[in-house]
Amino acid sequence: KRLYHQAYERPPNFPPGPPRLPIWGSYWLLLLENYHFMHKATLSMARRYNTSLLGLFLGQFPTVVATSYEHVRSILTRPEFAGRPDLIQVRARAFGERLGVFFSDGLPWLEQKRFMLRNMRDFGFGRRFQRMEEVLHEEVGDLVALARGEWTDEIAMKDGCMKFPTALYPSFINVLWMMIAGQRFSRDQCDELRAIAEASNKFVQNLDQLGGAVAQTPWLAKIAPEATGLPQTVRTSMYITDYVKNALEDHERTYSENHLRDFIDRYIKEMRKLGPGKEFSFTDKQLQLVAGDLLVAAPTTTSSTLTFAVRALLYQPEVQRRSQEELDRVVGRDRLPTLDDRFNLPYTEAIIRETLRFNTLVPSALPHQALEDTTLGGYDIPKHTIVICNLHAMHHDKELWGDPENFRPERFLNEHGKLKRDISLPFGAGKRLCAGETFARQGMFVVLAALLQNFNFEAKDRSSLPPIDHAINGLTLTSNNMWVRMIPRH
Numbered sequence: 001k002r003l004y005h006q007a008y009e010r011p012p013n014f015p016p017g018p019p020r021l022p023i024w025g026s027y028w029l030l031l032l033e034n035y036h037f038m039h040k041a042t043l044s045m046a047r048r049y050n051t052s053l054l055g056l057f058l059g060q061f062p063t064v065v066a067t068s069y070e071h072v073r074s075i076l077t078r079p080e081f082a083g084r085p086d087l088i089q090v091r092a093r094a095f096g097e098r099l100g101v102f103f104s105d106g107l108p109w110l111e112q113k114r115f116m117l118r119n120m121r122d123f124g125f126g127r128r129f130q131r132m133e134e135v136l137h138e139e140v141g142d143l144v145a146l147a148r149g150e151w152t153d154e155i156a157m158k159d160g161c162m163k164f165p166t167a168l169y170p171s172f173i174n175v176l177w178m179m180i181a182g183q184r185f186s187r188d189q190c191d192e193l194r195a196i197a198e199a200s201n202k203f204v205q206n207l208d209q210l211g212g213a214v215a216q217t218p219w220l221a222k223i224a225p226e227a228t229g230l231p232q233t234v235r236t237s238m239y240i241t242d243y244v245k246n247a248l249e250d251h252e253r254t255y256s257e258n259h260l261r262d263f264i265d266r267y268i269k270e271m272r273k274l275g276p277g278k279e280f281s282f283t284d285k286q287l288q289l290v291a292g293d294l295l296v297a298a299p300t301t302t303s304s305t306l307t308f309a310v311r312a313l314l315y316q317p318e319v320q321r322r323s324q325e326e327l328d329r330v331v332g333r334d335r336l337p338t339l340d341d342r343f344n345l346p347y348t349e350a351i352i353r354e355t356l357r358f359n360t361l362v363p364s365a366l367p368h369q370a371l372e373d374t375t376l377g378g379y380d381i382p383k384h385t386i387v388i389c390n391l392h393a394m395h396h397d398k399e400l401w402g403d404p405e406n407f408r409p410e411r412f413l414n415e416h417g418k419l420k421r422d423i424s425l426p427f428g429a430g431k432r433l434c435a436g437e438t439f440a441r442q443g444m445f446v447v448l449a450a451l452l453q454n455f456n457f458e459a460k461d462r463s464s465l466p467p468i469d470h471a472i473n474g475l476t477l478t479s480n481n482m483w484v485r486m487i488p489r490h
């Protein structure tokens with residue numbers, strides 16, 4: 001009787017949803033629904049309960065999942081939902097604290113996110129900035145040269161075929177690392193770059209969109225640590241944070257207050273200004289996590305999204321041709337496309353928007369948490385409730401998109417071929433909006449446009465091409481490796 005009571009006991013006026021079983025609560029039922037992809041599990045569960053606001057329990061934690069545009073937008077834009085749950089993995093990778101930007105909340109998060117955005121901006125993060133655009137342009141030129149076989153890197157390019165996403169990592173890491181540490185890796189340091197990207201990929205692949213079993217039952221990490229994935233999370237994250245730590249040590253040796261070279265120098269200045277003992281959250285460790293979060297995000301998200309885009313074009317060569325016509329007309333073939341061309345290349349831009357909708361990269365966003373008792377959609381949401389925005393669900397809602405199952409860039413254009421108001425939310429919105437949205441959109445655009453301008457893509461082996469919606473699971477989705485024949489257009 002007690003078990004029955006516990007299974008069906010819910011906070012008053014809580015959204016409808018499945019019962020709460022012992023230990024993992026409703027998580028068992030989600031696993032039964034879809035063992036691999038939590039965004040698909042929560043969506044089909046919401047359909048089963050005929051609701052767009054699903055109430056369930058992850059272990060003992062009350063959790064709400066929103067699947068409609070209206071609820072997702074409301075959660076993202078209301079400050080009382082801007083918290084993050086305090087997960088064991090988050091502390092384990094951050095010296096037992098809640099550091100960085102991804103997973104922290106409250107004042108430390110606000111302070112770090114603001115400081116990071118304000119200062120990274122001065123080096124070109126999130127805006128147009130000539131020096132950074134030149135670096136991006138050079139990176140794109142190198143990528144095109146690699147694809148033409150003008151230099152050798154057999155891990156990324158072999159027999160006329162390019163390996164996605166591997167070949168794309170250097171460009172994104174280099175542009176970001178220039179802003180953070182004022183340093184750029186040369187092409188013969190590709191192994192180092194790939195090691196960063198691989199560690200970042202493993203880090204996100206090893207985390208679960210909803211926190212996973214170990215977040216609900218942390219004692220599992222003591223009994224069977226490897227099975228929980230926790231040590232791998234810590235190892236891969238430490239690889240990145242140690243990288244930042246080394247860069248910080250180098251910077252401290254050569255630091256001059258009169259010449260602040262990059263973000264790390266700005267951070268050192270802030271730490272010294274506040275002084276030992278007085279600092280609130282500007283510490284070496286905090287910097288490792290703030291810069292580490294950016295370094296994790298830069299290669300994984302952008303390179304996988306572009307791989308999804310190229311794969312969609314392999315399935316739909318007419319989309320590829322249409323974008324190439326646009327590029328030939330607007331840019332021609334004598335120079336590479338730049339960010340100045342972006343406004344005049346709406347179809348190419350629409351391919352990226354459609355990829356971000358179709359293959360929603362962060363399908364459940366990052367988990368939010370209610371910071372106070374509140375209401376949503378007529379239901380009561382108690383303080384500390386975990387709140388999940390199923391972005392995948394809203395990007396595949398028939399009412400919004402008509403034919404969400406089709407990859408169709410035209411849906412982002414009006415009858416004059418111009419970009420329409422975009423209601424997709426691949427980067428979230430509001431206070432927790434992705435810090436790297438502009439950086440990612442700019443970089444992905446220039447890389448895709450340059451590759452399309454110069455090459456026809458062809459599958460190396462059509463029979464082994466992954467399905468158009470396939471992805472590796474994790475906190476964010478990542479792409480499988482894919483070899484693509486790069487046939488020069490001229």
Ligand code: HEM
Nearest residue numbers: 101102297298301361362365366427428432434435436440
């Ligand atoms: C295709 C590329 C990307 C997509 C689709 C994407 C999407 C997202 C989403 C959905 C969130 C969570 C929003 C929420 O919790 O409500 C997020 C957070 C974040 N992203 Fe991105 N992202 C991308 C690239 C990047 C890049 C390149 C960087 C940095 C270099 C970055 C840095 C961040 C950070 C720091 C946060 C945490 C923001 C916070 O918690 O306040 N992202 N991103």
